[in-house]
Amino acid sequence: xxxxHTTVTALLSLAFGPLAQALPAALPRTISGTITAAGGHSVxxxxxxxxxxxxxxxxxxxxxxxxxxxxKVNFTIQDLGDGPxxxxxxxxNDGDEEVGAGDWVDRNLLTQTPAALTQVGAANVKLELLxxxxxxxxxxxxxxxxxPAPSQQRGYITGRAVNEQGVALPGVEVVxxxxxxxxxxxxxxxxxxxxxxxxVRNAPFTFNVTATKTLQYQGAAIRVDLMPDTPExxxxxxxxxxxxxxxxxxxxxxxxxxxxGCVFVEREAGHFEVDPAQVTLTLTPVGTLADGTTGHVRTxxxxxxxxxxxxxxxxxxxxxxxxxxxxxxLEVRRRIGGMETYEWGASYTxxxxxxxxxxxxxxxxxxxxxxx
Numbered sequence: 001x002x003x004x005h006t007t008v009t010a011l012l013s014l015a016f017g018p019l020a021q022a023l024p025a026a027l028p029r030t031i032s033g034t035i036t037a038a039g040g041h042s043v044x045x046x047x048x049x050x051x052x053x054x055x056x057x058x059x060x061x062x063x064x065x066x067x068x069x070x071x072k073v074n075f076t077i078q079d080l081g082d083g084p085x086x087x088x089x090x091x092x093n094d095g096d097e098e099v100g101a102g103d104w105v106d107r108n109l110l111t112q113t114p115a116a117l118t119q120v121g122a123a124n125v126k127l128e129l130l131x132x133x134x135x136x137x138x139x140x141x142x143x144x145x146x147x148p149a150p151s152q153q154r155g156y157i158t159g160r161a162v163n164e165q166g167v168a169l170p171g172v173e174v175v176x177x178x179x180x181x182x183x184x185x186x187x188x189x190x191x192x193x194x195x196x197x198x199x200v201r202n203a204p205f206t207f208n209v210t211a212t213k214t215l216q217y218q219g220a221a222i223r224v225d226l227m228p229d230t231p232e233x234x235x236x237x238x239x240x241x242x243x244x245x246x247x248x249x250x251x252x253x254x255x256x257x258x259x260x261g262c263v264f265v266e267r268e269a270g271h272f273e274v275d276p277a278q279v280t281l282t283l284t285p286v287g288t289l290a291d292g293t294t295g296h297v298r299t300x301x302x303x304x305x306x307x308x309x310x311x312x313x314x315x316x317x318x319x320x321x322x323x324x325x326x327x328x329x330l331e332v333r334r335r336i337g338g339m340e341t342y343e344w345g346a347s348y349t350x351x352x353x354x355x356x357x358x359x360x361x362x363x364x365x366x367x368x369x370x371x372x
Contacts, residue, residue: 031118032076033125035089037104040071043091043129046104050077050085054114084117084154089127104129119154124230124241155201157186157234159243160194161211161226168194169213169246172226176200176207179233203236211244217290217316217361218351224259225249246291248313256305258313261352261362263321265302265309266335268368274325276302276309279367282322286349289317316361320349323367331371335364344368 031050037043049056049063062085064077077087091104099105106127108115118125161172171189174196178184186207188196200207211226226244234240249259263281267274279302285295295315302309323330334342337355352361 029080030078032123035127036072037129042069043073044069046091048075049088054086080120083120086115101134103132156239157198159241161190161244164247172211172213174211176209178205180205200236205236206233209242215290251312261314261316263311263363265365273369274367278325280324283319286318289315316352318351322347330367335366
């Protein structure tokens with residue numbers, strides 16, 4: 001990649017040419033994705049450039065201009081040729097059509113590294129803007145990631161699995177499910193840096209890509225689906241990038257249970273003083289949880305589900321649980337099962353069980369108003 005003065009000037013001049021327009025809707029022969037900026041910096045007026053086969057001096061360079069504020073904005077580059085293209089981004093803050101201190105550029109431009117080539121039709125390109133600092137000044141600069149997610153490699157499905165803090169997750173099972181044939185999958189396992197790669201060079205099909213992490217709790221294996229950065233299918237022969245994050249699936253009205261453990265709550269049989277809609281639960285972790293962390297204290301309200309009142313997405317482990325209604329403390333105990341009985345108290349300390357033939361371990365509690 002040659003970043004001559006004429007090349008940089010040509011790239012920045014895109015902002016003042018016919019490409020300076022509102023972000024277009026996705027059309028055939030496009031490349032689209034998301035651009036973000038470190039520290040919440042606005043990406044407005046950033047020029048996103050597509051250089052055919054990495055040649056940014058070509059007359060066939062295309063681009064688009066970000067025309068709205070925000071530290072994370074989607075972009076689409078239209079009317080592309082056969083490609084592939086190297087994608088770069090420049091925010092020329094001083095208007096001199098040269099990259100210098102105070103401007104913001106993508107990581108590849110900042111480090112003078114050629115960008116990986118992207119095929120036309122890609123819809124998941126991710127760019128991050130970083131500030132260009134004066135020579136010798138490294139303060140405030142976001143350092144390059146130690147283990148970046150793999151770039152798109154033609155013919156391969158690649159990506160990375162991390163937790164919500166961005167820490168790599170080894171041992172995650174990634175499945176590329178052939179959408180054209182039953183029980184015809186390609187499977188990979190993430191390495192120590194959370195990366196994986198699946199070869200689909202000779203697979204003229206499309207693939208739905210999912211990832212699963214297996215947790216151990218009380219001697220049982222619990223498989224938890226990771227959240228993908230995009231649910232789109234991946235074409236065989238072309239490949240694509242699918243990254244995954246281990247985080248709870250947000251509950252919805254149609255599926256209020258999430259992807260982790262649930263705490264189901266009932267009021268004492270035959271007593272109606274407790275209104276579950278007004279109840280607040282406080283769950284305090286005791287010891288290490290199934291994900292290897294010590295967790296954090298969680299305060300939550302209950303929602304109605306097809307299985308009763310529930311607090312969803314609780315990591316499996318032992319908790320001390322207290323309950324209140326409209327600020328007044330309630331008594332709590334483990335729900336009665338079979339011939340067993342449990343004592344009422346101001347709190348309950350315990351874990352999750354597979355009572356009532358549940359697929360996943362859950363916690364089952366009863367509440368009542370304090371007795372004199």
